[in-house]
Amino acid sequence: MGYAASIRIIPENCRGCRRCQVACSSHDPGPLNPRLAGIQILQLEDEGGNYPVINMECLERFCGKTHPRDTERKPACVGACLFGTLEMTQRKDNNE
Amino acid sequence: MNKNRKRYGWTGTILEVDLTRSAVRKVDLPEQLAYNYLGQAGINARILYDRVSSDTDPLSPEAPLIFGVGPLGGTLAPCSGRLSVTFKSPLTGIFGDSNCGGHWASELKMAGYDHIVVTGKAKHPVYLWIDNDRVEVRDGRSIWGKTTWETDELVRQDVGERTAQVACIGPAGENLVRFAAIICNKARAAARCGPGAVMGSKNLKAIAVRGDRGIYVADKSAFSEAVEEAVSAILADPLYESAKTYGTLAITPLAQALGFLPTRNFQESTFEGADKLAGEVFIKHFATKHKGCYNCPVGCSRLYKVAGGPYATHGEGPEYETVSALGAKCGNDNFESILHANTLCNQLGMDTISTGNTLAWAMECHEKGMLDETDLDGLDLHFGNAPAMMALIKRIADREGVGDVLAEGAYRAAKKLGGSDWVVQSKGMDYPAVDTRGTKGMALSFAVSPRGGDHLKGLSLYEVAPDVYAQDIKKETGIDVTPQYWLQYETKAGLMRWHENWHCVVDSLGLCKLEGIAIKPLLPRHFQRMLAAATGWDVSVADLERIGERIWNLERLFNVREGMGRGDDLPPRRLLEEPIATGPARGERLNRESYEQMLTEYYRLRGWDQENGIPTQDKQRELGLI
Numbered sequence: 001m002g003y004a005a006s007i008r009i010i011p012e013n014c015r016g017c018r019r020c021q022v023a024c025s026s027h028d029p030g031p032l033n034p035r036l037a038g039i040q041i042l043q044l045e046d047e048g049g050n051y052p053v054i055n056m057e058c059l060e061r062f063c064g065k066t067h068p069r070d071t072e073r074k075p076a077c078v079g080a081c082l083f084g085t086l087e088m089t090q091r092k093d094n095n096e
Numbered sequence: 097m098n099k100n101r102k103r104y105g106w107t108g109t110i111l112e113v114d115l116t117r118s119a120v121r122k123v124d125l126p127e128q129l130a131y132n133y134l135g136q137a138g139i140n141a142r143i144l145y146d147r148v149s150s151d152t153d154p155l156s157p158e159a160p161l162i163f164g165v166g167p168l169g170g171t172l173a174p175c176s177g178r179l180s181v182t183f184k185s186p187l188t189g190i191f192g193d194s195n196c197g198g199h200w201a202s203e204l205k206m207a208g209y210d211h212i213v214v215t216g217k218a219k220h221p222v223y224l225w226i227d228n229d230r231v232e233v234r235d236g237r238s239i240w241g242k243t244t245w246e247t248d249e250l251v252r253q254d255v256g257e258r259t260a261q262v263a264c265i266g267p268a269g270e271n272l273v274r275f276a277a278i279i280c281n282k283a284r285a286a287a288r289c290g291p292g293a294v295m296g297s298k299n300l301k302a303i304a305v306r307g308d309r310g311i312y313v314a315d316k317s318a319f320s321e322a323v324e325e326a327v328s329a330i331l332a333d334p335l336y337e338s339a340k341t342y343g344t345l346a347i348t349p350l351a352q353a354l355g356f357l358p359t360r361n362f363q364e365s366t367f368e369g370a371d372k373l374a375g376e377v378f379i380k381h382f383a384t385k386h387k388g389c390y391n392c393p394v395g396c397s398r399l400y401k402v403a404g405g406p407y408a409t410h411g412e413g414p415e416y417e418t419v420s421a422l423g424a425k426c427g428n429d430n431f432e433s434i435l436h437a438n439t440l441c442n443q444l445g446m447d448t449i450s451t452g453n454t455l456a457w458a459m460e461c462h463e464k465g466m467l468d469e470t471d472l473d474g475l476d477l478h479f480g481n482a483p484a485m486m487a488l489i490k491r492i493a494d495r496e497g498v499g500d501v502l503a504e505g506a507y508r509a510a511k512k513l514g515g516s517d518w519v520v521q522s523k524g525m526d527y528p529a530v531d532t533r534g535t536k537g538m539a540l541s542f543a544v545s546p547r548g549g550d551h552l553k554g555l556s557l558y559e560v561a562p563d564v565y566a567q568d569i570k571k572e573t574g575i576d577v578t579p580q581y582w583l584q585y586e587t588k589a590g591l592m593r594w595h596e597n598w599h600c601v602v603d604s605l606g607l608c609k610l611e612g613i614a615i616k617p618l619l620p621r622h623f624q625r626m627l628a629a630a631t632g633w634d635v636s637v638a639d640l641e642r643i644g645e646r647i648w649n650l651e652r653l654f655n656v657r658e659g660m661g662r663g664d665d666l667p668p669r670r671l672l673e674e675p676i677a678t679g680p681a682r683g684e685r686l687n688r689e690s691y692e693q694m695l696t697e698y699y700r701l702r703g704w705d706q707e708n709g710i711p712t713q714d715k716q717r718e719l720g721l722i
Contacts, residue, residue: 015395017388018199026172026320031310033206049385049399069324082393083386
């Protein structure tokens with residue numbers, strides 16, 4: 001069994017700014033809209049907390065949307081988060 | 097805008113809503129309007145100017161309520177979640193606008209609109225549902241009377257779209273409290289000048305929006321580069337970490353140290369309880385999580401919770417202005433009560449600044465024996481009486497008992513009850529939390545602001561932190577700062593003029609001015625590069641400043657039409673006549689003669705006549721206003 005790069009979500013740090021969504025969507029051709037991003041932020045109603053949820057395929061396969069500033073292979077959503085909500089991590093790769 | 101051309105930056109569409117006829121119409125945004133006034137606050141101001149007269153009652157059906165997002169709003173540009181609402185103010189009777197962050201403005205862009213112009217009055221309470229192209233005026237009778245928090249949830253349930261964004265009013269707006277707010281996302285308040293009352297007068301409870309379309313920019317790669325440059329400047333700013341952690345609460349200790357923290361209705365300018373109201377106290381005891389507006393690299397807002405006791409509550413905020421208004425100005429050092437009051441104001445939909453000032457004024461009237469307990473529904477309204485404050489906030493929103501007259505705001509209430517000398521206002525609008533007896537430039541900008549006593553139209557960090565920004569000040573304005581620069585009158589007219597012009601630009605682009613001109617990291621070249629790349633418009637820095645100047649002059653002309661003149665550009669009596677008695681700014685007051693000289697110089701630099709500050713024909717021609 002091998003390891004592959006993946007994304008770890010730390011929801012306590014999420015400020016709900018949607019910079020991750022904006023960064024993801026801006027890499028696609030067509031208009032910018034955070035609703036089109038592979039990551040979405042759920043709004044938890046009671047005390048207004050924000051909870052990011054990411055597409056399974058974003059976790060399983062690198063999307064290739066790298067920010068020019070980042071030297072490592074890092075998706076745009078992770079690069080855009082300035083509050084420590086999204087981190088690169090290693091996950092067990094079941095395919096091997 | 098040309099229908100055959102793809103729209104970049106702007107969506108190119110204005111939504112007109114006539115509530116009397118329950119009719120909506122989509123209109124093309126005229127290209128020249130966009131090039132002359134940019135968007136958001138600027139275009140709003142032009143539409144308002146053209147559609148009202150001095151006879152228009154701010155709460156009449158014909159008075160328009162205009163929502164606007166800028167050409168950079170909702171884009172990749174940092175801090176691009178701002179909304180401007182523009183209207184004739186029910187508080188002041190003159191030009192009114194208000195601005196807030198959150199996620200509503202960007203959603204409106206995604207739905208395909210730059211502006212909404214609401215006129216008329218619905219026969220019964222309604223709300224507006226903008227689902228991309230489909231716009232419906234819906235029955236709002238069942239949500240009338242609900243708080244903004246309840247409304248936010250009920251409207252999203254009713255439209256069946258949990259991710260819709262909602263802007264709404266609370267009971268205060270319905271009851272035409274003259275400083276009622278429009279609240280987005282439960283806590284982002286467009287509140288100053290009373291837009292909530294205008295919305296209430298139209299029987300419009302809420303506007304919900306969902307946008308699945310999106311925004312195009314002209315040159316994606318140049319735009320990304322310009323955005324990257326702007327984001328880097330924000331991240332490199334010396335104040336970034338502080339803003340990210342404490343937000344505007346970082347200002348409280350600075351205000352106390354320099355002696356500009358208005359206390360007990362501006363009777364003093366330092367507060368013995370200031371330590372208890374510091375950002376550190378808030379973060380340690382009450383903050384549960386940080387929060388940010390749309391696409392903001394700072395995320396200066398916070399969620400809070402008071403777990404138990406008489407002030408148990410939760411919510412989002414508060415800003416420095418709120419803590420000062422409901423704290424120091426009212427002589428109240430109980431942070432829990434301030435948080436409780438902040439949540440109440442957001443739920444009821446009221447401006448925390450005017451609420452705090454009105455209470456503080458009533459407290460001084462009580463202290464001086466002018467209002468006794470029989471006038472105040474049996475409440476002992478001494479400074480620092482937090483439980484009485486909570487009771488009055490609710491009474492104001494419901495216009496119950498003495499709340500009915502306080503809902504008119506301190507300026508009008510004093511005309512009825514007496515105590516006008518203690519109302520700290522310009523043009524009828526209550527002063528924010530800077531004692532400008534010490535900061536002479538801000539004294540000018542607060543007093544000449546087109547919306548009355550206001551800190552945001554000309555806000556200058558350059559003035560109070562000259563050491564940090566000396567190089568930028570020199571480069572941008574040519575001014576050499578001196579030690580204790582804030583205390584001097586000289587060069588302030590020019591400094592404020594520069595700030596005002598650029599604030600007009602930032603407020604019209606769709607960006608937040610906290611990270612813009614106010615707290616400095618973004619400079620004119622950043623705005624120019626981002627706008628040019630986003631829209632494909634060959635615009636220069638000089639063009640932009642000229643647009644800012646045009647907007648400023650237009651807002652001035654609006655007020656000239658309402659009969660405002662030089663006498664209305666003076667600071668409140670207290671700041672001119674009573675020196676600061678205690679603290680580091682002790683002895684400071686505004687010298688009438690020096691202030692008048694500064695005002696004269698300001699009119700000269702602006703190209704306005706000396707007598708009443710009216711933009712001259714030459715100036716108006718130069719700016720294309722006639």
